Every structure is written in structure tokens, then in C-alpha cells.
Amino acid sequence: MGDIVSTELPPLTQERPLLELADFDEVVRLYRPRIFRFIMASLADRDVAESLTQDCFLKAYNARNQFRGESSLSTWLTRIALNLVRDHLRSRRIRFWQKTRDSALDLVDISDWIPDTAVSAETACLQRERVKEIWKAVDELSRHQRMVFILRFVDEMELSEIAETTGMNTSTVKSHLYRALRIVRERAGGKA
Amino acid sequence: MNSDMEQNNLEPSGEFAASIRDFRSAVTHVAERETSRPLTASWLAPARKRRRNAQQRMVLAWAACAALLCFATLPFFSHSRPSPIHPAAPALAAVAAPAPESDTALLEQVDTDISESVPPSLAPLADLDSLNTASSNTLGDSSAHKKSLRTESTNVTQ
Numbered sequence: 001m002g003d004i005v006s007t008e009l010p011p012l013t014q015e016r017p018l019l020e021l022a023d024f025d026e027v028v029r030l031y032r033p034r035i036f037r038f039i040m041a042s043l044a045d046r047d048v049a050e051s052l053t054q055d056c057f058l059k060a061y062n063a064r065n066q067f068r069g070e071s072s073l074s075t076w077l078t079r080i081a082l083n084l085v086r087d088h089l090r091s092r093r094i095r096f097w098q099k100t101r102d103s104a105l106d107l108v109d110i111s112d113w114i115p116d117t118a119v120s121a122e123t124a125c126l127q128r129e130r131v132k133e134i135w136k137a138v139d140e141l142s143r144h145q146r147m148v149f150i151l152r153f154v155d156e157m158e159l160s161e162i163a164e165t166t167g168m169n170t171s172t173v174k175s176h177l178y179r180a181l182r183i184v185r186e187r188a189g190g191k192a
Numbered sequence: 193m194n195s196d197m198e199q200n201n202l203e204p205s206g207e208f209a210a211s212i213r214d215f216r217s218a219v220t221h222v223a224e225r226e227t228s229r230p231l232t233a234s235w236l237a238p239a240r241k242r243r244r245n246a247q248q249r250m251v252l253a254w255a256a257c258a259a260l261l262c263f264a265t266l267p268f269f270s271h272s273r274p275s276p277i278h279p280a281a282p283a284l285a286a287v288a289a290p291a292p293e294s295d296t297a298l299l300e301q302v303d304t305d306i307s308e309s310v311p312p313s314l315a316p317l318a319d320l321d322s323l324n325t326a327s328s329n330t331l332g333d334s335s336a337h338k339k340s341l342r343t344e345s346t347n348v349t350q
Contacts, residue, residue, distance in 0.1 A: 025231075028231065028235075029231070032227050032231075033223050033224055033227040034223075036223045036226060036227050037219055037220060037222075037223035040219065040222065040223060040226075041219045046222075046226060049226075050226065051238065051239070051242070053227075054235065054236055054238060054239035055239045055242065055243075057236065057239070058236050058239040058240060058243065061236075127214050130207075130210070130211040130214055130215075131211070131214045131215050131218050133211070134211050134212060134214075134215040135215060135218075138215075153204075153212050153215075153216060154215075154216050154219055154220075159202075174202060177202055178201055178202060181201060181202065181204060182201070185204075185208055188208070188211060
């Protein structure tokens with residue numbers, strides 16, 4: 001992961017102790033961007049991401065007494081978000097006739113949000129094109145592959161953390177990640 | 193060999209790594225922008241409402257399932273129980289009730305028919321019939337007389 005730069009969000013290592021769950025507003029303030037980002041990257045839909053983020057924190061609040069601190073708070077919250085995403089995808093598959101993803105982020109739209117790093121116009125254009133291709137490729141991955149890919153390269157989780165969050169064993173996580181990377185590399189124009 | 197290759201391929205490098213990095217930056221920026229608005233007190237209210245609606249839908253679904261199950265199993269229960277009175281039974285009883293009256297009437301009619309005078313063409317047969325009756329009566333009397341005599345004689349001997 002040496003090539004992946006650190007996020008602007010608070011790093012996962014700044015885990016708050018269990019007692020701080022009592023200050024739930026602080027928990028929401030700290031983890032809301034991360035949970036929103038995970039859900040939005042999984043579903044590519046801003047409105048659904050906002051709704052599921054609310055659901056995630058409501059569930060966490062209602063189940064706060066069940067949190068024993070065996071895993072980190074972010075792992076616990078991500079697991080709740082993961083289950084919500086899975087349920088949403090399942091219900092969306094059932095309601096396939098309904099118009100879904102009305103507010104889905106356009107791939108070009110998200111590619112416009114690359115931070116300006118004072119690069120040339122040509123480089124910026126190339127970056128946008130690459131982001132667009134990557135996101136399109138990620139969107140076409142299977143559910144498990146997309147989940148593992150996002151947890152690894154967006155949330156920057158270690159393989160063991162991904163295994164703990166998803167309930168898979170590490171070798172299954174590796175297998176999904178390997179396939180996801182291969183597919184994304186191929187579909188994103190074979191640039192590697 | 194394969195696992196080593198797989199392990200190496202789990203870490204993107206070069207231009208592909210840069211693409212993933214840009215992708216991550218874009219997603220992070222959108223997430224930050226969307227969550228930058230300050231939270232209001234009613235931020236979780238829509239989630240609560242959705243949860244309540246989901247619970248109500250669940251209760252209604254279970255109630256509908258239970259009602260359907262009841263309707264589906266009702267015929268089996270009604271067949272397994274012994275039927276109280278067959279609907280045709282009262283009709284049969286109603287038909288059978290006036291039977292004594294009709295029997296009485298029938299007997300009376302038979303009596304009337306029997307008591308009618310014998311037509312002239314059958315008169316010789318009627319005479320024969322009366323003669324037979326009389327002879328049988330006579331025979332019956334004589335046998336009874338013989339029997340009584342036998343009883344008396346036995347009494348005497350004793």
C-alpha cells in the first residue's frame with residue numbers, strides 16, 4: 001500500500017475507547033464521512049448513501065450496549081454499513097422494476113472531484129478519464145469483489161481487518177481482491 | 193508459486209496505483225462535501241421513521257401470512273370434525289313423520305276393502321272358504337277334547 005496516499009479523514013488508528021460511545025454525537029461526527037464514503041463508493045448513489053448512513057448510526061445507537069470492544073469502533077460501524085448495503089442491494093434486486101439510482105452519481109461527475117494538485121490541464125484530463133474508467137470497472141464487479149476492493153483501496157483496511165469486517169477468512173479476501181484487481185486492471189484499459 | 197504471484201498482484205503499482213489513488217481521492221472529496229453540512233437534531237429522524245415503517249410493514253406481512261394460513265387450513269379442519277346433522281336429515285324426518293297417519297289410513301282402507309261384499313261371480317269360492325274355516329274349527333275342537341280326555345284318564349290312574 002505504499003503508493004496509496006493517506007486520507008484527509010481521521011485515520012483509523014485514532015480509535016476512541018468504548019466509553020466514548022456514550023458521546024454519540026462525537027462518534028457520528030468522527031465516523032460519518034468514512035461510513036458515507038464507503039456506502040457511496042459501494043452504491044454510487046448520494047441519496048441512498050445518506051439514508052443508509054443515517055440507518056447505520058441509528059442501528060449503532062440502538063445496539064450500543066452490544067458493542068463489547070472486541071473489534072474497533074470503525075470495524076463495527078463498517079460491518080453495520082456493510083450489512084445495510086447488502087440488504088439494500090438485495091431489496092433493489094427484488095424491486096428491479098422500480099426506477100432506482102435516480103440520484104446516482106454520474107461517473108463523469110465524480111471524476112470532476114479530483115483535488116486540484118496544480119497539474120497541467122492535460123494531466124488533469126487524463127486523471128479524470130482514469131477515475132471514470134476505474135469507477136466504471138468497480139461498479140461492474142461482483143458484490144464481494146467490490147466490497148473487498150473498496151475496503152482495501154478506499155478505506156485502506158488491512159486484509160485481516162477486511163476479513164474481520166466481512167466475516168470471510170483471509171484467504172477468501174485475498175482471492176476476491178486478486179480477482180477484483182485483475183478485472184479492474186483489464187477493464188480500465190489494461191494500464192498497469 | 194501461484195500464491196506468491198497472487199500476493200504480488202494484490203499491490204497495484206505504477207500507473208494503475210495512481211489511478212486507484214485518484215479514484216480514492218475523488219470519492220473522499222465527494223464524501224467530505226456531502227457530510228460537511230452541520231448535523232441537525234433531527235438528522236436521525238428519517239431513519240427512525242423508516243425503521244418504524246419497516247416494523248409496521250413486517251407486522252402487517254406476518255398478520256397477512258397468518259390470515260392466509262388460517263384460510264388455507266380451514267377446509268381441512270372442517271372436514272376432519274364429525275358433521276353434526278346432515279342438512280338432508282330434517283327433510284327426511286319431515287317426510288317420515290306423517291307415516292303413522294298414512295299407515296292408519298292404509299289399514300282402514302284395507303279393512304274397508306275386505307269388508308266389502310263378495311261379488312256374485314266369486315260367491316262359490318266364498319262358500320268354500322267359510323266351509324274350510326268351519327272344518328278347521330271342528331278339528332281343533334276334537335283334538336282338544338281328545339287331549340282333555342287323556343289328561344283325565346291319567347289322573348284317574350294315578
